[in-house]
Amino acid sequence: MRIGIFLIAAQFPGMRPGQVLRDTVEAVVAAEEAGFDDAWIAEHHFMSYGVCPSAITMAAMALGRTSRIHLGTAVSVLSTQHPVALAEQAAMLHHLSGGRFTLGVGRGGPWVDLEVFGTGLPRFERGFAESLDVLCAALGRDRVSAEGEFFAFREVEMVPSARLTPVVACTSQETTRLAAERGLPMLLGMHIDDEEKAAAIASYEATRHSTLSDDGPGKGGGPGKGDGLGEGGGLGAGEGVAHVAAAVGFVGDSTARAVRELREAMPKWLEPGLAGYVPVDGHARPARDVGKYVEFLTEVHPVGDADHCVAAIERTREVTGIEHLILMVEGAGDMARTLENIRRLGAEVLPRLSSRRARDSG
Numbered sequence: 001m002r003i004g005i006f007l008i009a010a011q012f013p014g015m016r017p018g019q020v021l022r023d024t025v026e027a028v029v030a031a032e033e034a035g036f037d038d039a040w041i042a043e044h045h046f047m048s049y050g051v052c053p054s055a056i057t058m059a060a061m062a063l064g065r066t067s068r069i070h071l072g073t074a075v076s077v078l079s080t081q082h083p084v085a086l087a088e089q090a091a092m093l094h095h096l097s098g099g100r101f102t103l104g105v106g107r108g109g110p111w112v113d114l115e116v117f118g119t120g121l122p123r124f125e126r127g128f129a130e131s132l133d134v135l136c137a138a139l140g141r142d143r144v145s146a147e148g149e150f151f152a153f154r155e156v157e158m159v160p161s162a163r164l165t166p167v168v169a170c171t172s173q174e175t176t177r178l179a180a181e182r183g184l185p186m187l188l189g190m191h192i193d194d195e196e197k198a199a200a201i202a203s204y205e206a207t208r209h210s211t212l213s214d215d216g217p218g219k220g221g222g223p224g225k226g227d228g229l230g231e232g233g234g235l236g237a238g239e240g241v242a243h244v245a246a247a248v249g250f251v252g253d254s255t256a257r258a259v260r261e262l263r264e265a266m267p268k269w270l271e272p273g274l275a276g277y278v279p280v281d282g283h284a285r286p287a288r289d290v291g292k293y294v295e296f297l298t299e300v301h302p303v304g305d306a307d308h309c310v311a312a313i314e315r316t317r318e319v320t321g322i323e324h325l326i327l328m329v330e331g332a333g334d335m336a337r338t339l340e341n342i343r344r345l346g347a348e349v350l351p352r353l354s355s356r357r358a359r360d361s362g
Contacts, residue, residue: 047276
């Protein structure tokens with residue numbers, strides 16, 4: 001089982017964005033030292049929820065500070081970027097890092113970002129499939145062209161070219177269908193529990209089976225079943241489609257203490273952070289009960305003592321079949337505590353998961 005960390009670059013009260021960004025890179029360095037397989041970085045714009053507006057730039061910085069750990073974006077928002085430009089950047093990081101980079105992309109939301117960057121609601125509402133197909137073509141061929149509603153350009157050479165498979169954040173049935181039709185791995189969020197993740201995978205597999213039966217492997221603009229996440233042993237390489245799941249990960253001396261610490265700290269970040277999502281169409285978005293959301297996160301994810309964290313991760317694996325989990329480690333709101341959390345997870349949780357994996361394979 002692969003275990004990584006998931007970094008939102010969360011700005012808690014009293015923090016300055018520049019320091020948060022520097023601390024995020026230090027968290028990746030600490031994760032490499034602690035034995036994690038990978039680190040994934042989120043992208044957000046114009047809000048305190050996450051102060052990293054370019055996950056791929058942050059990944060480049062972290063790749064330069066490390067030598068073993070893989071980096072991924074969770075995610076780069078495809079609805080506000082040109083897919084070929086994003087593919088060029090991903091190919092650069094792939095070559096410069098020796099294959100340690102994976103591009104994760106997502107539809108994003110109907111937020112003000114669409115207005116600021118000039119792509120508009122149509123790219124979000126009906127342009128995601130076309131964007132995804134252009135991205136896959138740019139990451140899978142030496143030359144690429146397009147003749148669609150949103151992208152139309154003559155054939156050009158990809159320089160540099162790379163053979164990479166993007167991971168797709170799936171928070172809706174429609175996006176799950178698009179990923180399945182293209183054989184692309186899903187990134188499932190921490191806002192759903194194990195049973196909901198299992199249901200998303202079942203839906204994916206049903207669509208994938210139908211697609212393969214109708215068209216044969218590789219139809220729909222993406223790779224066929226069996227492709228990994230890039231060349232040279234990239235993330236999740238192996239048979240089948242290797243999905244990724246996000247969860248909160250926080251270890252403490254006792255489960256009660258760990259839960260209490262996050263329930264006290266996380267609302268201070270989430271209340272102003274979630275308020276930063278401004279709809280581009282001016283319509284008010286439904287308010288989320290932050291207290292209940294934090295309660296949900298601490299109940300269903302590996303938050304507690306080491307025994308509880310191991311049991312929670314193993315349950316996720318058993319219920320969903322997912323072999324790649326990334327843990328959001330910033331919940332306490334203090335950099336020193338985040339680094340301590342990373343080190344404790346590495347020392348108290350990862351070795352036990354590795355031992356279980358070795359026993360299962362033996």
